[in-house]
Amino acid sequence: MTLLADDISFSYPKNDVIKEITFSLEEGDYLAVLGTNGAGKSTLLKCLSKILNPQLGKVYINGIDSSTLKGTELAKNIAYVPQSHDYSKKTVFDSVLLGRKPYIKWDVSQNDIEIVEDILRLLDLENYSMRYTNELSGGELQKVIIARALAQQPKVLLMDEPTSNLDLKNQIEVLSIIKEIINIQKISAVVTMHDLNLALRFANKFILIKEGELFAFGDATVLNSESIKSVYGVDVVIEEYLGIPVVIPI
Numbered sequence: 001m002t003l004l005a006d007d008i009s010f011s012y013p014k015n016d017v018i019k020e021i022t023f024s025l026e027e028g029d030y031l032a033v034l035g036t037n038g039a040g041k042s043t044l045l046k047c048l049s050k051i052l053n054p055q056l057g058k059v060y061i062n063g064i065d066s067s068t069l070k071g072t073e074l075a076k077n078i079a080y081v082p083q084s085h086d087y088s089k090k091t092v093f094d095s096v097l098l099g100r101k102p103y104i105k106w107d108v109s110q111n112d113i114e115i116v117e118d119i120l121r122l123l124d125l126e127n128y129s130m131r132y133t134n135e136l137s138g139g140e141l142q143k144v145i146i147a148r149a150l151a152q153q154p155k156v157l158l159m160d161e162p163t164s165n166l167d168l169k170n171q172i173e174v175l176s177i178i179k180e181i182i183n184i185q186k187i188s189a190v191v192t193m194h195d196l197n198l199a200l201r202f203a204n205k206f207i208l209i210k211e212g213e214l215f216a217f218g219d220a221t222v223l224n225s226e227s228i229k230s231v232y233g234v235d236v237v238i239e240e241y242l243g244i245p246v247v248i249p250i
């Protein structure tokens with residue numbers, strides 16, 4: 001089990017958001033976290049990444065209570081890609097190299113440089129390597145932030161709407177690369193999303209959150225017309241096209 005969220009509850013001072021959420025992931029799992037605006041998806045991700053401390057419950061990474069992990073140890077286990085990026089001016093290469101920080105003792109090694117170069121190549125960012133991050137488009141910057149998280153080589157990759165700024169080609173590319181990395185590095189990923197069709201195409205596990213509660217967790221069968229109606233209030237049919245399930249609002 002790479003990730004176990006054990007009965008997590010979190011409240012902001014004036015509102016209870018996450019209520020008793022429990023689920024676990026195995027190596028290779030790609031979890032899509034789904035739900036309406038304001039349901040609590042980002043808050044859940046922040047609880048998993050330790051940006052927020054749940055008032056109740058615990059998060060375990062490979063069996064270790066994440067509250068006992070600090071600094072570089074935490075960073076070797078969890079990488080978090082936030083929804084919005086306030087990014088200082090650096091070259092793309094240096095931004096991605098920052099992901100190697102937990103592994104760098106005295107100086108950057110050849111291995112660190114090769115890892116960064118491989119990831120830049122994988123994400124088609126090679127030609128941007130010497131560009132400054134404040135001179136990139138929103139989508140290009142989003143890919144750089146994802147590249148940095150991948151350079152971190154975490155056990156669990158947490159991403160808050162990683163495709164929100166990306167065009168169709170880059171959405172598919174980034175989600176495919178994440179899938180490839182999950183399989184090669186035997187890690188797991190938790191990704192919040194709004195696009196049910198992209199979720200069905202790439203993820204193998206799904207969580208539906210309704211008003212902070214876990215409405216459903218499991219494989220693609222938990223995404224059906226009844227659950228979608230209950231969570232989103234929308235009537236849909238789900239049809240297979242070229243072997244891929246497609247959600248069609250009716």
Ligand SMILES: Nc1ncnc2c1ncn2[C@@H]1O[C@H](COP(=O)(O)OP(=O)(O)OP(=O)(O)O)[C@@H](O)[C@H]1O
Nearest residue numbers: 012013015017035036037038039040041042043044
């Ligand atoms: N810093 C905060 N202080 C107080 N309340 C907050 C804070 N951040 C979020 N909330 C509230 O917590 C609830 C859940 O917000 P969250 O951002 O987790 O939802 P979400 O499912 O990610 O939404 P979206 O799909 O719109 O990004 C919302 O009601 C939101 O207003």
